[in-house]
Each structure stands twice: as structure tokens, then as C-alpha cells.
């Protein structure tokens with residue numbers, strides 16, 4: 318899981334590549350590198366660290382001139398993050414240079430073979446093996462670069478998005494894709510290559526997204542030629558017009574993408590239901606559902622597959638679907654589902670949830686479900702992503718680009734889409750009265766404003782963060798609809814502040830975790846006035862009598878919990894099923910401030926990457 322960028326055209330390639338890599342750092346940021354062709358030589362610079370380190374190193378050590386170049390930002394898989402393992406990698410002759418996002422699974426056997434033929438390896442990476450395999454094929458078969466890449470890729474097992482440059486053929490870059498994303502930006506007399514469109518959005522709105530097992534030869538002054546990797550069949554490019562704009566992928570005055578994205582939630586939720594929620598007509602219109610209504614209505618059950626935060630959104634959906642639409646739902650970690658031989662039939666509807674649309678485990682789960690005859694529906698944020706293309710139908714979340722590694726607006730917009738689907742199905746099945754449906758539709762329209770109100774607690778939350786920033790452990794409790802929010806709150810805190818945190822259903826506390834509670838343990842309790850309020854109040858009493866510190870998220874006007882808790886944060890009142898859209902806001906803010914106060918890199922937490930395209 319890495320970011321790749323390439324440029325071939327009339328501009329200076331270096332600034333384009335560096336800017337592009339900065340935008341792709343969400344994909345990995347443990348090392349970075351760039352290779353530029355100045356008309357004579359390839360100048361290569363790479364380093365452990367971030368793109369900012371690369372900028373410093375390259376400006377001090379190499380010429381950064383040239384109109385052709387490739388760059389890489391890495392999330393290590395094979396080989397520790399260090400200068401040598403960073404990309405780009407040269408072939409042994411020094412003529413070929415490659416950047417790669419993915420994993421070559423059979424690299425060891427290929428490496429042995431190449432060593433027997435006299436190849437020498439400098440890094441521990443699978444990528445260096447691939448570039449030497451391409452070189453070996455080129456030499457042995459006496460073929461051009463494109464053909465050599467194709468033949469070599471037919472020998473490898475794994476996943477890749479690659480860009481290869483040959484100094485002997487300096488007016489072209491060869492790219493190929495299987496399992497990892499690759500977009501080609503089509504400018505006038507210039508081409509851009511990237512893992513997503515963000516590196517080239519200010520230059521062109523036209524892009525080709527390669528399909529799996531496709532490759533392209535990008536030649537200056539020529540049309541981009543696509544072909545299938547498995548055979549020589551010509552593939553026809555589908556040039557898409559992109560909707561993304563530059564503003565969306567910049568910080569817009571915030572210090573961090575995470576904060577910007579937290580604050581974007583009112584707009585993101587509104588964009589997600591806009592045109593779908595027709596409250597005045599008492600209707601929900603969603604093309605992906607409308608066209609396949611029979612599949613949903615005749616399904617024995619819905620199985621939700623996802624990872625991380627998206628899995629938490631799936632858990633919220635389980636409560637909503639069962640509660641409102643009375644359809645049985647199971648929620649599975651995609652990584653477990655794909656390997657546990659699950660019972661799936663053509664009577665099942667599988668919903669795959671993914672912000673990036675590139676998560677390897679979720680993609681594999683989708684493929685498995687399809688092989689077993691299930692109808693697969695995607696809920697994705699990234700338009701044109703692999704999951705969006707792999708599923709039979711779907712609905713986008715319209716959150717806009719989420720760059721911060723910690724998911725925030727993706728979560729609330731996923732819940733919004735899933736709520737709309739549940740309401741639509743409830744309406745079709747008649748499991749919800751007209752009045753109750755209208756109540757939901759009207760209330761949903763208030764949610765963006767209510768999120769804005771919830772965001773006004775930011776300063777108060779910052780003060781709470783100051784008190785608990787040095788904690789070593791933290792418990793998050795919630796019941797019913799807010800149990801998944803407790804899980805999500807704990808995930809947010811641990812991933813960006815590195816404080817150990819656990820989410821639990823509040824009533825489970827007495828079955829074990831209560832033993833952890835003492836005067837040093839902060840417990841964040843979601844105690845809104847709906848559902849199991851009284852039960853949660855009892856749980857709070859239990860914590861208090863063991864001297865635990867209580868930070869409670871309550872409905873505005875609450876007095877009972879206020880009297881018990883050390884701190885309370887209020888959210889506006891809403892329907893119980895919609896509370897996760899509001900209760901999650903203070904938890905996002907709390908983890909943000911704690912992480913910041915601990916000096917952590919909020920947008921790029923250690924060991925993580927935004928999209929997990931490896932299993």
C-alpha cells in the first residue's frame with residue numbers, strides 16, 4: 318500500500334511529482350523517492366521518511382531537472398523502511414527504473430532464479446526482483462519494454478500498480494495494474510500517472526482508470542495504448558470526467574485534514590442524502606436500490622462485510638436494518654469472512670462498506686460472495702474505486718476526499734447511506750408506519766444542523782483532553798445503537814494517540830472490564846436519553862463507586878448523568894436510531910485533541926496507511 322506518481326510531458330516533472338506524492342502520503346509515508354530523466358541521465362533520490370525529507374535530500378543531492386519522472390511514497394511490506402528499500406528501484410544494468418504499489422507474492426523463487434543468472438540485489442524488496450525480471454525478459458526475448466513488462470507480469474503472482482521507465486526508450490512510461498489502483502491523467506501533450514486522481518486534478522479533469530490485468534504504454538505525443546496483460550487483446554480506454562476539485566483535497570485553513578474532515582461532516586451528510594431524501598414527498602430515491610429492490614426484498618438476510626471504521630458503520634446498520642426494516646443482518650470482518658468458508662447463497666445480499674473502495678480484504682470478500690451467487694452492493698466513498706466497480710450495484714457516500722488516516726466523515730456518511738437504505742426497505746416492506754417514516758425523513762434533514770451544534774463543544778472537549786491526555790488506558794461504553802460508536806471512539810483514540818482503548822457494550826462491563834476500573838481509568842460513556850438510558854445510568858454508578866473517571870456524552874438538558882459524571886458533553890436530541898451521527902462527533906474531537914497534545918502525527922499515525930490494499 319503505497320502511492321505512485323509519474324509525469325511525462327513538457328513541464329518540469331519534479332514539482333508535479335513532489336506535490337502529487339504529498340497528496341498521496343495518506344497511502345503510506347515511511348519512505349519516499351523520485352527518479353527524473355533529464356534528457357541524458359536518470360537522477361534518482363530516495364530516503365527513509367516523508368516526502369518533506371525527500372524534498373530536502375533531493376534538492377541537496379541530485380539535479381531535479383527533467384520532463385519525465387516517477388515518484389513513490391511507501392508503506393513497507395517487504396523490507397524495513399530505509400533508504401535502500403525505498404522506491405524507485407533500478408534494474409541491474411541501471412537502464413530500467415520502477416515504482417510499485419502492491420506485493421509480488423512469488424518474489425523469492427523469482428529472486429533465486431535471477432541470482433542463479435548473475436543478478437545482484439541491493440534491497441529486500443519484491444519490487445527490485447520485478448524490475449530485474451523485466452530486464453531479464455527484455456534481454457532474453459529481445460523485446461521492447463512494453464512486451465517485457467507484459468511477459469514478466471505473466472510470471473508473477475500478487476498485486477501491483479507499477480510504472481516503469483527505460484533510459485533506452487526515454488519518451489515512454491509503461492504502467493500496469495492488478496489489485497492496486499492506477500489512474501492516468503490525460504492532459505494536452507502530457508500525461509500523469511497516479512494511485513488516484515488527486516496528484517493531477519489541477520492539470521486535467523480527464524482520466525483513465527486502468528482495470529485489473531490491464532497495462533498501458535504512455536508515449537509522448539501519441540495516444541495511450543491499453544492492452545490486456547494476460548493476452549495481447551487491445552483494451553479500450555474509458556476516459557472519465559472527474560468531479561473532484563483542488564479545494565477539496567487541501568487543508569482549507571485547518572491545521573490537519575482530520576479536523577477539516579470532522580468539520581466537513583454537516584456538509585458531507587447533507588451531500589450524501591441530497592437528491593435521495595425527498596422528505597416533502599415522503600420518499601427515498603436511490604437508483605442502486607430502486608433497480609434491485611427485488612434482491613433486497615427477497616433476500617433471506619443481509620451480510621455486511623467491511624474493515625475498521627467501515628465495519629463499525631456496518632454494526633450500526635445491523636441495528637437499523639433489523640429495527641426498522643426487520644431484515645436479519647450479520648456483520649463480518651471482511652478479513653475473517655474471506656477465509657472462513659462462510660455459507661453464502663444466491664438468497665443473500667452482501668453489502669460491502671469501504672471508504673477507499675480499495676481495501677484488499679473487503680475486495681476479496683466481495684469476490685467470494687459473488688462466486689457463491691450473492692448479490693453484492695457497495696457503499697463506497699471513492700468514485701470509480703475497485704470496490705465500486707467490482708460490486709453489482711451500489712451507493713456512493715459523497716463525503717468528498719478523506720485524507721486523514723483516521724476515518725471521520727466516512728463513518729457518518731456511511732451511516733447516512735445505510736440509514737436511507739434501511740428506511741427505503743422499511744417503506745417497501747411496510748415495516749414502518751407512514752408517520753414514523755416521515756418522522757425519520759424530517760429528522761434526517763435536521764442532522765447536519767445538529768452536527769454543527771455538536772461541533773460547538775470543541776473547546777470544552779479540548780479542556781477535557783488536557784486532563785486525560787496522559788492516560789495509558791481508556792474505556793468506551795455504549796449500548797444499543799451506540800455500542801458501535803463506543804468501538805469507533807476507542808479505535809479513533811488508539812490509532813492516533815497510541816493510548817490503549819477498548820470499546821464495550823456498557824452492560825458487558827460487569828463481565829470482566831470492570832476489574833480495570835480505578836481512579837486512573839477514564840471511561841467515556843455514551844448516555845443519551847433514548848433507548849437504555851436508565852440502564853446506562855446504572856453502569857455509570859458502578860464506575861463511579863469504583864472511582865473511575867466519567868466523561869459522558871449526554872442529550873442536551875440532561876441532569877441525572879451530569880450529577881454523576883466528571884465531565885459531560887451535550888449533543889442535541891434526536892431519534893434513537895440517528896444518535897450515532899451525533900454521539901460520534903465529541904469522540905472524534907476528543908481523540909484529535911489528545912493526539913495533538915501528545916505530539917502525535919494526527920493525519921499520519923505511525924504504522925498505518927489510509928487504504929489497506931494488502932491483506
Ligand code: M6R
Nearest residue numbers: 625626627671672673676723724
Ligand atoms: O477504506 P476502508 O473503509 O475500506 O478502510 C477500512 C479501514 O482500514 C479503515 O476504516 C481504518 O480502520 C481507519 N483508519 C479507521 O480510522
